[in-house]
Every structure is written in structure tokens, then in C-alpha cells.
Amino acid sequence: MSEYFSNIKTGATTIATGMGITLKHFFNAVKRKGDAGIDDADYFRQVDGLCTLQYPKEAIPTPPHGRYRLYVNIDDCIGCCQCERACPVECITIETIKTTADDLAVCGKTAGGQQKRMWVPVFDIDTAKCMTCGICQSVCPTDCIYHTPVADFSEFNVKNMLYHFGNLSKIEAEAKKKKLAEQQAQAAKEKAAAGAAGAPAAKPAPRPAPKPAPQQKEGEA
Amino acid sequence: MSSSPSLNTWSDALSGFSIGWFPLGLVIVAVIPLVFIALYALTYGVYGERKISAFMQDRLGPMEVGFWGILQTLADILKLLQKEDIVPTAADKFLFVIGPGILFVGSFLAFAVLPFGPAFIGADLNVGLFYAVGIVAIEVVGILAAGWGSNNKWALYGAVRSVAQIVSYEIPASIALLCAAMLAGTLSMQQITVMQTGPGGFMHWFLFNNPIAWLPFLIYFISSLAETNRAPFDIPEAESELVAGYFTEYSGMKFAVIFLAEYGSMFMVSAVLAVAFLGGWASPLPNIGGLHLNDMTSGPAWGAFWIIMKGFFFIFVQMWLRWTLPRLRVDQLMYLCWKVLTPFALIAFVLTAVWEIYR
Numbered sequence: 092m093s094e095y096f097s098n099i100k101t102g103a104t105t106i107a108t109g110m111g112i113t114l115k116h117f118f119n120a121v122k123r124k125g126d127a128g129i130d131d132a133d134y135f136r137q138v139d140g141l142c143t144l145q146y147p148k149e150a151i152p153t154p155p156h157g158r159y160r161l162y163v164n165i166d167d168c169i170g171c172c173q174c175e176r177a178c179p180v181e182c183i184t185i186e187t188i189k190t191t192a193d194d195l196a197v198c199g200k201t202a203g204g205q206q207k208r209m210w211v212p213v214f215d216i217d218t219a220k221c222m223t224c225g226i227c228q229s230v231c232p233t234d235c236i237y238h239t240p241v242a243d244f245s246e247f248n249v250k251n252m253l254y255h256f257g258n259l260s261k262i263e264a265e266a267k268k269k270k271l272a273e274q275q276a277q278a279a280k281e282k283a284a285a286g287a288a289g290a291p292a293a294k295p296a297p298r299p300a301p302k303p304a305p306q307q308k309e310g311e312a
Numbered sequence: 313m314s315s316s317p318s319l320n321t322w323s324d325a326l327s328g329f330s331i332g333w334f335p336l337g338l339v340i341v342a343v344i345p346l347v348f349i350a351l352y353a354l355t356y357g358v359y360g361e362r363k364i365s366a367f368m369q370d371r372l373g374p375m376e377v378g379f380w381g382i383l384q385t386l387a388d389i390l391k392l393l394q395k396e397d398i399v400p401t402a403a404d405k406f407l408f409v410i411g412p413g414i415l416f417v418g419s420f421l422a423f424a425v426l427p428f429g430p431a432f433i434g435a436d437l438n439v440g441l442f443y444a445v446g447i448v449a450i451e452v453v454g455i456l457a458a459g460w461g462s463n464n465k466w467a468l469y470g471a472v473r474s475v476a477q478i479v480s481y482e483i484p485a486s487i488a489l490l491c492a493a494m495l496a497g498t499l500s501m502q503q504i505t506v507m508q509t510g511p512g513g514f515m516h517w518f519l520f521n522n523p524i525a526w527l528p529f530l531i532y533f534i535s536s537l538a539e540t541n542r543a544p545f546d547i548p549e550a551e552s553e554l555v556a557g558y559f560t561e562y563s564g565m566k567f568a569v570i571f572l573a574e575y576g577s578m579f580m581v582s583a584v585l586a587v588a589f590l591g592g593w594a595s596p597l598p599n600i601g602g603l604h605l606n607d608m609t610s611g612p613a614w615g616a617f618w619i620i621m622k623g624f625f626f627i628f629v630q631m632w633l634r635w636t637l638p639r640l641r642v643d644q645l646m647y648l649c650w651k652v653l654t655p656f657a658l659i660a661f662v663l664t665a666v667w668e669i670y671r
Contacts, residue, residue, distance in 0.1 A: 099652060106637065113368045113636040120367035143372040 115139075126151060147243065157240040158223045161216050163256040167201045167235035170209030174227035174236050182220035183227065186213035186257075188267045191274045201233050212257045212264035218244065219252035319502055322431035322612060341434055345423035353575035356624060358385045361631050368635045395564035400463060403561065407461030412562065412569040414454030419577040421447045426583050427502050429593045429615030440501035441493055444584055445486050448539065448577065452478055455548075458570070459558040471558040473642055474548030477538050480646060481545075484653035485535035488528035491657075491664040492518060492588035495525065505592030513598030513606050517591040524667050527660040529589045531653050533626070536581035538645070540574060543634035547642050582626035586619060593619040 122140030127133050144150065153159060170187035187209040190198045198207045228237050246252055259267065329337030359374065359382065366373030374381030399408055422444045424434035437443055452475050459471020495518045496504040510516035518525045538545040548558055559570050586592055593615030597605035609618075640648065 095651075106633075109636045110632060113632060116370060117364065117368045117632075120370075124370065140370065141367070141372055142370050145372065145375060 153240040153242045158225050158238040159242040160239050160244050162239050164235045165256050165258045167233045168211050169207050170211045173230040177226045177230045180220045180222055182217040184215040187211055191270055210267050212259035214256040216254045218254055319430055320436055323433055349576045353572050354385045357575040364631050365635045392568045397564045402463045404461040407457040411454050411458030412566045415451050416569050416573040418450030419573045422580045425501050429612050431612035436502050438500045441499045455558055462561040464561050467558050467560045470548040480649045481535045481538035484531050484657040487657035487661050488532035491528035491660050494664050494668055501587055508591040509594040511599040511606050514596040519589045522667055524663045531657050540577045542630055544637040544640045579623050582623040586622035
């Protein structure tokens with residue numbers, strides 16, 4: 092019998108305690124609790140209050156070395172396709188066209204002084220697939236592909252998540268391909284002519300294959 | 313009907329107003345509480361609940377739609393209106409469709425006897441309190457129709473538990489209100505309120521007038537939580553246990569109707585509690601010396617303001633309890649009703665009778 096009354100008393104006191112706590116939180120709603128993380132010295136000194144952050148108006152900034160959206164500085168890309176081969180989810184698609192000898196100056200040099208010998212008309216990254224592992228960033232010899240701290244880049248249309256970094260339009264790419272094809276056809280003709288002419292007498296002079304210049308500045312910023 | 317000559321002036325005037333044969337005034341009298349329920353449920357009901365619950369949980373609640381999220385409920389209503397109205401193939405169509413209707417009608421019919429001030433009451437019955445308690449029992453039929461007609465096991469369990477809960481808790485609720493009727497000597501809602509008016513303000517209220525009224529007040533408040541399926545007695549609509557209880561299968565407008573019925577009955581039990589124990593539309597401010605605060609804050613419009621504010625206060629307490637207490641298990645619920653509230657209600661009944669006799 093006394094247990095019956097003590098149950099009622101316990102029920103009433105615990106309800107009152109609980110309601111007091113809730114009311115305290117209700118009146119604390121004019122304050123905002125800080126967003127100190129667990130390593131902050133002030134973690135336990137924060138006031139009681141609302142802890143919601145109204146994203147995107149209030150956001151905890153991403154760290155400056157954060158590995159989020161990829162960026163390619165296409166002027167530094169030498170078209171080696173290492174990143175395309177290294178990507179575990181195959182989100183990079185690259186097409187390259189070899190430059191002809193007279194276009195080398197137009198193609199230009201990377202920031203580190205290396206002569207570029209490939210046009211890169213198509214350099215597509217499907218950022219929806221990218222898993223931000225950073226392997227492409229590690230294998231790039233010119234550090235032209237890197238992760239930026241931009242973490243919020245969602246699109247309404249998933250096709251807009253396919254980023255195009257190539258710097259030749261279709262017409263220009265076609266023109267370069269034609270030029271390369273013509274030059275190769277010319278070279279083949281000359282080789283055939285030289286081969287036919289100098290076949291009994293001398294060996295045809297070996298054509299030197301264009302080799303990349305040995306000086307490669309690594310670790311450019 | 314009313315002994316005081318200045319009561320019910322507005323509703324009597326409206327009931328006499330007809331255009332030809334069409335009693336337009338009566339329709340307006342019926343529509344006013346309906347519009348009130350809709351407006352209050354839209355603003356204070358849903359929005360207030362979301363904001364109050366958010367603040368109690370250290371969150372912000374709706375903030376995007378409109379200034380501080382004030383248009384959120386409107387957006388929700390528009391969304392519900394556009395939803396596809398699904399009637400399950402195997403459901404009993406007639407019961408399924410009529411369930412929410414009966415539920416809303418049952419909860420709305422009780423508004424006929426709520427005095428919205430000294431000048432307005434839908435029907436000044438001399439058995440108003442008895443009517444208010446009894447008519448809510450129609451909700452039980454609506455819940456059973458909804459639960460059975462859904463052809464869904466969770467809906468059925470929810471409906472059965474809800475009916476058991478409502479029917480059980482009507483007993484302590486009625487006994488507690490009977491104590492208030494004894495203190496007033498009448499069952500008429502307007503007369504009960506009139507007996508709690510006076511220059512002393514809140515001193516005339518039954519809660520403060522005698523040493524025993526706190527017990528039926530508390531008992532009726534707890535029972536009313538169970539009547540409206542409100543936490544901690546929300547086993548029938550426990551989201552984590554029964555999906556959504558007896559309204560699992562409802563979508564779109566039917567769901568909105570059930571929702572509105574629940575908020576309507578929340579206000580109704582708060583208003584009945586206010587009328588029975590806290591003076592209804594009587595002003596709480598006393599006449600202090602030369603400052604006639606009570607007279608300054610009494611009148612038709614002031615009366616409406618006071619009863620609505622008292623109703624809103626108890627709704628705040630209901631929301632406060634919802635977000636504080638865990639849900640009661642169904643056997644704990646029954647234990648509380650039959651073994652705690654009913655005995656104490658009977659004790660309160662006896663003590664009130666003793667007080668009345670020897671006053």
C-alpha cells in the first residue's frame with residue numbers, strides 16, 4: 092500500500108523535475124550555443140542555447156587543405172593521362188592530340204618551363220563520381236590537378252556535374268587532328284620516297300623521335 | 313435560459329438575423345468556432361508546436377518559409393491539398409472515408425457549448441457541461457471506423473488502444489468535472505463562468521476559492537491528455553511503434569482533417585478546463601483599491617480574449633508535457649486510469665461534497 096503512494100509521489104516529482112528542465116531549455120532559446128569542437132578549450136564553457144546552424148547562411152568553413160572539388164589548371168597539363176589511369180572510379184576522361192612541330196610554340200610551356208607537346212581538347216571530370224581520394228593529385232607530374240576546399244557544389248541537373256576542362260573547341264580540335272594527319276601522311280610519303288631512292292645505296296637516316304626535355308622542375312607551387 | 317440580462321447578447325442577435333427564410337445568423341454562429349479552430353490550428357497549433365518543441369530541444373524549428381517560418385503551416389496545407397487521395401483497395405471504403413469525418417464532427421460539436429466570452433455562445437444549454445463531456449464520445453466511433461476501415465493491422469491496434477484509452481479516461485474526467493459542477497451548482501457553462509466572476513479577479517475562480525479544487529483540476533487535466541491522444545498517452549499514434557496508429561493509411565486532405573480534429577479537441581478540453589476551474593472568460597485581474605482593473609478588462613471582447621488565452625496557456629502546457637515525458641505503455645496507461653485517477657477522483661468528489669455542505 093505504501094508502495095502505491097510512493098509510486099505516485101515518485102511519478103509526480105520526476106514529472107516536475109523533467110518539466111523544469113524542458114522549461115529551462117525553452118527559455119534558453121534566445122541564446123545560441125557556440126560551435127566549439129571537442130578539442131576546443133572552451134568546449135565546456137559554452138552557454139546552453141540553440142545549437143542549430145542555419146546552413147548555408149551559417150556554415151562551419153571547410154579547412155583550407157580540404158580534399159573536395161577537383162580543379163585542373165589546363166595550361167599546365169602535359170596530357171600524360173596519369174590521373175586518368177590512376178583514378179579508382181574512372182571519373183576522368185582525357186583525349187589528347189599530338190602537336191605538330193610548328194605548333195610547339197603555340198602550345199606553350201607549363202609554369203615550370205616544361206614544353207607541352209600534346210593538345211588536350213577533352214579533359215572531363217565527373218565530379219559526381221569523384222571520391223576525393225587524392226590519387227590523381229599525387230601522380231600528376233606538373234601538379235595541375237588538385238582538390239579545392241569547395242565542398243558544396245550540388246546541381247539540379249546531374250549532367251551539370253560533369254566538368255569540362257579541355258581548352259580546345261571541337262572545330263579547333265578537328266583542325267589540329269587534320270593538321271597532324273596531313274603531317275604524318277607527308278612524313279610517310281617522304282619516308283617511302285627516301286626509302287625507295289636510298290634503298291640500294293645507304294640506309295635511310297633514322298628520323299630522331301621527339302623526346303621530352305630532360306629538365307623537369309618538380310614541386311612547383 | 314440566462315438569468316443575467318447582459319449574457320449572450322451577440323449570439324442571440326446573430327440567431328435572430330435571417331435573410332428571408334435562410335437563417336444566415338445561425339450559420340454565422342456555427343461558422344465562427346470553425347474558423348477559429350482553423351486559424352488557431354494553423355498558427356498556434358502546428359507552428360507553435362513545432363517552434364515550442366524546437367526550442368525545448370535546442371533547435372530552431374521552421375525558419376525558411378516566411379519570416380521565422382511563420383508561413384510554414386500554409387505551405388504544409390498546400391502540400392497536403394495536392395497529395396493524392398489514396399483509398400486502399402482492400403479497405404472498407406465507406407468506413408474509411410467516413411472515419412475522419414465523424415472524428416472531426418465529434419470534436420467540433422463540443423464547440424457549441426463553449427462560451428467565447430459573455431456575449432457569444434453557440435448554444436446556451438442548461439446541461440452544457442454534460443453535453444461537452446458526452447458528445448466527445450462520438451470520436452470513438454470515428455476512430456473505430458478509421459482503424460477498422462483501413463484494413464491495416466497497425467491501424468486496427470491503434471484504434472483499439474485508442475478506444476480503450478478514451479473510454480477509460482472518460483470516467484475520472486467526468487467525475488472531476490462533476491466536482492466543478494458541484495462547486496457551481498449548475499451544469500450550464502455560462503452560469504459556471506458567471507459564478508466565477510467578481511471584483512476579486514482570480515480570487516473567485518474555483519481553483520483558488522477552496523482548498524480542494526486543485527485535485528479535480530489535476531485529474532481532469534491528465535484525463536484530458538488521454539482523451540485527445542496527447543503525449544504521454546499517445547500510444548494510438550505512436551510514430552515509433554505503430555507507424556501512425558489509426559491514421560496510417562490516410563493521406564492528403566483526410567489526414568489534414570484528422571489533424572485538425574486533434575488540434576480542435578486540444579483547444580476544447582483546454583477551454584472546458586478553463587471554464588470549469590479557472591473562470592472561463594472572467595478576467596484574472598482584481599480591482600485593487602481605486603484601480604478597477606477587473607472592470608477595465610471585462611466585456612464581450614475582453615471575455616473572448618481571456619478564454620482564448622487561458623485555452624492557449626493549457627495548450628502550451630500540453631505541448632510542454634509532450635516534449636518532456638516518455639510515452640506510457642498501454643498497461644501503465646490503464647493502471648494510471650483505474651487505479652490512480654479514478655480512486656482519487658472519487659475521493660475528490662467526496663471532499664468537494666463535504667466542502668459544499670459545510671461551507
